[in-house]
Amino acid sequence: MRQTSLQDVTIESRGPVPAVYFRELWQYRELLRFLAVRDIKVKYKQTVLGGLWAVLQPFLSMVVFTIFFGHLTQIPSDEMPYPIFVYTALLPWQFFSNGISNAGNSLVASSNLISKVYFPRLIIPTASLGAGLIDFFVAFILLIGMMVYYGIHPGIQIILFPFLLLFAIIATLGVGLILSALNVAYRDFRHAIPFLVQFWLFATPVIYPASIVPEAWRWLLNLNPMAGLISAFRSSLLDQTVLWQDLAISAAVSLALLLLGIWYFAKTERRFADII
């Protein structure tokens, strides 16, 4: 017998200590990949347009927003053509909004797994973000086309881009974890999430620039993690000045949300199988 490979597990009502919790998460990293790949493969199965939907969704939103907010309402767009101004923000926004609603519903959708087999539950909402990330990159191709069309080149700020994406993932995961855990116990959230997403859009500088918010109140706006991040996305891609203070606040809030999300998730996940 491979005595050395035998791992001792103690099952108690207190749950595992943090070190064990994260070690296990690492051991199951392959499952994270398989679940994410499953979501990606399944997402556009049996659709005619397939992956085109990933572009079509932000594109159509862009068209509608351009007509209503760019032309009819004449919302300022920091000297940028409104379509590219709004599309640049729509990419991270759609990643975030689809991400939190997918993650929020992911546990309930996997209830048969949760009640039948053990693995770190954190993997389920985390894996649900994978498909959104692919969509993000697919839709990004259109953005490159638009930048060429409008003759806009990114500046040196582009080096920020990978970090911004990382923080967008952090913020999405943080909010997604909280929503998913709440949704298990209180199915109210299934109905509340669509509204939450709708209202959140208006609290985020997607259709308007952060500059229309008075300087004195900007910090309040940036408590919304996506606010500072989306402004910075624009800056990094469209060669605008980076508002470092806004970005710093939003990034800090993103990290705080992730920690809060993991803490709340770990605290409640032990009851999932009993109440799901």
Added chain:
Amino acid sequence: MSDIAIEAEHLGKFYRIGCAESRHQTFREALIEMASAPCRKISRRRRPVDETGTGDPHSIWALRDVSFRICQGEVVGIIGRNGSGKSTLLKILSRITEPTKGRARIRGRVGSLLEVGTGFHSELTGEENIYLSGSILGMSSMEISRKFDDMVAFAEVEPFIHTPVKHYSSGMYMRLAFAVAAHLDPEILLIDEVLAVGDAAFQKKCFGKMHEVAHRGRTVLFVSHNMTAVQMLCNTALQLDRGQLVASGDSKSVISAYLAESGNIPAEKDWPPESAPGNEEIRLLSLRVSAEDGNRSGVYQSQCNLFVEMNFVSNTTHSALCVGFDLVTSQGETVLRSYQTDLPQDEWLKAGKGDHHWRCIIPGGLLNAGVFYVCPRISMHNMYWIVRMEGAVQFEVILNHGASPFWASLDSRSRPGVISPVLKWKSVAVP
């Protein structure tokens, strides 16, 4: 003690029935409760959970103070009635849910088969599902790749491995699902009644696989209602009753003690006279199946003579009255039909006016393993039915004809065939 695989100490699991409803129905109520009475909430949290479970009608101890030790390589059956806590115990040991009290120490990787097909997605192909389901059950992708061909061969789905499983027949789907699970190779395997799937041939294959696992020195915990299977597979058994461990030890003795307790399967039925089946001529008052040795538990060894006893009250002396029953398997196959009028006419029992207790003897060494229904049949011969009920009582037969030691070592729970009689064998001189 390095050879202990599982050690449970005072395991307890407390459930509130309709958990979410009884505490706070919605998030709104939870918020209100939290905001309005923080002190009360804390004090309620601190209150120790009611040990007896009697104080709160909406709570139950699904498992209470269960302690045991299982050594490496032991194959242990867990038996007990529905709701006795068997599945809860497996869920705790497989870490799906946490115990309310006590603790368990487990040495080695645990694989649980609480349901086959966990994590299958109908849109994905067979191959994709093997990898997905395998990794959910805890296998690494290298391990899955190594066993991939075996799994496909075991499931007999080679030609369709690149087809989405939604196009599979239910049999293929299930075989593939079990194949993945069966190739999980953990040190400790927890199984919950997965054998109740598939056609007879596949069941046999599954059973063989489990036998193989058990014989490879793996620790196996097997929850089942199928006493034959438990007896075949397991050397030791644990019996749970209402959440408590009531017996443990050698599987044969635990099982027979369990069977001797009455009422696992209703093997007798009494009807109140006013609603008894029949007409003015005849009313069936009771029906019962028992063993010759007095066992009335509803689970019988196949070597015993079985008594089918019918109690009826008659108002007629008609000579064409036929009293009997159909014996039907759980698959709905009729094994036999018998009437008292099958015998030579001078041996017929006569149903004159009054109360009658009749007994039919099903000889031991005839029936195959399985669950059987007794369907009472009373008629006026070739004229009309008086009683024609389906499945009034039920009993289970465990295959053990006793006559030969080989009967006890059958690697499946039943012989092929509807019946499994012990027939005569003779050597004859060549003419």
